[in-house]
Amino acid sequence: MSKIGKLPIPLANGVNVTVSGDQVQVTGVKGNVSYTIPQGMTVTVADGRVTVEAENKNDRTVRAMYGLTRANLANIIKGVDTGFEKKLEMTGVGYKANMQGDTLVLSLGFSHPVKFAPREGLKVAVVDNAIVVSGTDKTLVGELAAEIRAVRPPEPYKGKGIRYKGEHVRRKAGKAAKAAGAK
Secondary structure, X not given: OOOOOOOOEEOXXXXXXXXXXOEEEEEOOOOEEEEEOOOOEEEEEEOOEEEEEEOXXXXXXXXXXXXXXXHHHHHHHXXXXXXXXXXXXXXXXXXEEEEEOOEEEEEOOOOOOEXXXXXXXXXXXXXXXEEEEEEOOHHHHHHHHHHHHHHOOOOOOOOOEEEEOOOOOOOOOOOHHHHHHOO
């Protein structure tokens, strides 16, 4: 069985979880999120903890969904309490990010500016030429950050591009070694 699925999820102050049938409604400071429980799972709320139980532990699909259900619920509970955030850094001469209303506009050396409108429930901000994507849904925050990074991923020769904060980019030597040997 899943080691993660067995762990109870502690509830923070201000977070309410209600279970009705196969729907879990989580309400917190940052908003409300609804989650559909997969078949074969039961969710119980007691003593400030949420626990997930698998009904038939011999079924392969139930075992596969056991840890996933617990992890998704834990992410939802954390999202409505504190939220999630991804930071992106831009490296390169002339690379800029601006906000026009709530639309992110990137100048990345293309002949046109690249625009991103944030999805519902997400916020995008530009602080010191760094892009901050935040929201209550961990999956949506990661997807939008990945889409922004994919416009101009970091290249290995000069390191120019958009990267996650703290991401290490392996660098290549380039053509200097080849040019020095030929005369």
